[in-house]
Amino acid sequence: MKQPEVLHKVVFLDRDGVINRDSAEYIKSRQEFEFLPGSITALVRLREAGYDVIVITNQSAVNRGMITLKGLDDIHSIMKETIQRHGGRIRDIYYCPHRPDEGCDCRKPKPGLILKACDQYTIDLNHAIMVGDSTKDIECARNAGCARAVLVKTGNGPKSEKELKAGGFEADYVATDLENAADWIIQEDV
Numbered sequence: 255m256k257q258p259e260v261l262h263k264v265v266f267l268d269r270d271g272v273i274n275r276d277s278a279e280y281i282k283s284r285q286e287f288e289f290l291p292g293s294i295t296a297l298v299r300l301r302e303a304g305y306d307v308i309v310i311t312n313q314s315a316v317n318r319g320m321i322t323l324k325g326l327d328d329i330h331s332i333m334k335e336t337i338q339r340h341g342g343r344i345r346d347i348y349y350c351p352h353r354p355d356e357g358c359d360c361r362k363p364k365p366g367l368i369l370k371a372c373d374q375y376t377i378d379l380n381h382a383i384m385v386g387d388s389t390k391d392i393e394c395a396r397n398a399g400c401a402r403a404v405l406v407k408t409g410n411g412p413k414s415e416k417e418l419k420a421g422g423f424e425a426d427y428v429a430t431d432l433e434n435a436a437d438w439i440i441q442e443d444v
């Protein structure tokens with residue numbers, strides 16, 4: 255049997271509000287997908303520093319009937335190609351297509367997507383970091399057992415920062431954006 259590939263330093267990244275601009279109306283087409291300033295640069299720096307980046311994203315728009323799986327794959331292909339053209343790399347993407355009412359095991363804050371990644375790759379969560387703009391991302395990192403959780407102030411970040419403080423669920427670092435988060439991660443060298 256083929257042994258799973260060993261990833262030594264992993265950064266799990268939320269997508270909407272971290273890599274690209276989020277929308278209350280969901281991202282339903284490639285036309286609606288817009289990189290946030292600095293996010294591509296951040297991905298290039300992470301790659302140069304030897305990190306494997308895995309995207310972990312809730313995409314309930316799929317089961318809400320707002321986008322097809324083909325449409326979602328299309329967005330992800332363009333996203334990966336654009337990042338790669340600039341010298342970055344997304345190693346893999348795990349998404350949850352379910353609506354909150356479906357009670358699945360993969361919708362963040364549940365750790366299902368991270369655990370799935372750990373089935374397919376050998377990942378030491380003691381050296382893994384999750385970055386997101388939502389309280390769900392920070393809770394997901396804790397639920398999965400990631401070493402560090404970073405909140406970015408893009409997307410829903412400002413609202414989430416307040417919610418986390420109120421719930422006693424603070425992130426290890428609050429970054430202005432993904433670029434700042436990448437610099438912190440590289441310097442922290444978890």
Ligand SMILES: [Mg+2]
Pocket residue numbers: 268269270271272276386387388409
């Ligand atoms: Mg988000």
